[in-house]
Amino acid sequence: MIAYASAFGAGLVFGVGLWISGMATPRKVLDFLDVTGAWDPSLALVMAGAVGVTLAGFPAALKRHPIEKRSDLNAPLIIGATIFGIGWGIGGYCPGPALTALSNLSVEAFVFVGAMVAGGLAHRLAFD
């Protein structure tokens, strides 16, 4: 019960962070990714802020909850990251922003999330 409340709270704070930073606005994400247009570098600061906090907080947290850390660079990592990046650059959505954008009740958010779930299922069918 407490674990569920805690997960809800984490999602809530995470989601507010996405909206404040502009990550949940695909146009802003594409303005960041399209370096040849009217480039908007501000999302790099968002990443820096987030990683600054995890760099500081994760060592102690991982001592409490050890999680496997691999270091092999395999083909699925490289090919999968390429496929993900292409999808991100087409739509301007990555998974967190797409889920919190469901609150827009926009057609594109629902289509994107449905397709994202289908993409995960397609990967399971093809490779598991």
Added chain:
Amino acid sequence: MVGGVLIGLASVWLLVANGRIAGVSGILHGLFAGPAGNTPGGRAGDRLWRVWFIAGLVVAGIAWHAFAGPASVRQGFGVGWVALAGLLVGFGTRMSGGCTSGHGVCGLGRLSLRSLVAVAIFMAAGMAAAFVVRHPLGLPS
């Protein structure tokens, strides 16, 4: 920057309190396709916390719109392109075991070489795709 700090705090919180990595693609795939082989910390079963985390993300959007007004949704961006983008994001994140949050925020925070490589690749691929979509194709986005 403030938004990024909140994202980082939420990620540290989920690891401290729940022992979970705040990787949104992994949280979502764990509900439907099941944990991917490349996702560290992914375990079968225990689905309900995933639902609550995602509910938190959605409620955050509702609260944000109540405070800041409705989001401006872009017009004229074809639904076919949206579906293609979603399929690639879903497939690619399950294959590589993470997205902007799992490999980006969390993986870089734990100094994972795999995540550093994944981030460099998906940033480069995202920049290339955004260029093609906006300039040669000229889609309204």
